[in-house]
Amino acid sequence: MHEVSVMSNLLEIVTATADREGAGTIDVIHLRIGEMAGINFDSLEFAFEILSKGTKAEGGRLEYERVALMGRCSACSSEFHPEDLVFRCPECGSGGVEISAGREMEVDYILLDEEGS
């Protein structure tokens, strides 16, 4: 269950941001989660319910969007979606492919309530 440690990290980030902005509560936390990120949103939500108690995020909503997996060829720079997880460039055949998207596990934005500011 690393969702718990990821969630405490997340709450630290968003509550620090809310404090800095002088906001009373955090209404929405919007995440970007890559197709290939090793995290489960349901477990994350479960951890959120428990760990947000007593913080500015309590009662807020956790939402997310999926980011599609993409590879970029280091040899010819073409970008592609690795079909069936084959990380070989469809243009030039090179195996030197970096994952350019799809590993995200990040807080994109939050919606804050002015109250308390």
Place this chain on the structure above:
Amino acid sequence: MHQINVGEDLRERNREIAAENHEMLRRHGVFSLNIMSAPGAGKTSLLVKSIPLLKDKYRIGVIEGDLQTTRDAERVGALGIEVHQIQTGGVCHLDAAMVHSALHQLDLDLLDILLIENVGNLVCPAEFDLGVDARVMLLSITEGDDKPKKYPLMFTESRLLILNKVDLIEMVDFDIARARREAMDINPRIEIIELSCRSGAGIEEWTGWIEKLYSESGVE
């Protein structure tokens, strides 16, 4: 209501500590590996089999990550080398901060190679960089040859894949060629060693791989 853009990666803090670990290990001239696999694939057996072949030439230390018990640390400690145990208390992986406090408790000046056995789990450890020189994963042939495509992340992150328990090949329905091919689909640069901790096959190829990386890493 107003929107604040954050754009912060949830692994960022871990990455920072991992970078500190790496710097600290380098400063003390220690080469390090993070060994990952599903529960029971043979991580501890691999250490027990291979450390005797290395310990006369290199000063070896081990960090044992375990959910609850000290069993693995005792098995490795019996080899007469320095072992530090991390009990994660239910957390499914080691993170950089856990390893960081362990590094402070080891006398790094007395080590050449640090081997870290991660918690048995095929997914989570892959997301947490520990600051080591290279990551190694084991897949035992009793787990099934479909694992690379089902759990791709660890194959992406590993420099070496060890196919363990090949002594059981007649007993199980595991297509080694398929596992190799699918691992290389995911990570075309991955190196693969077929090995058996039971028969000892492949153990010298593994210790040779460690020695090669050790000398290439430039630690002294």
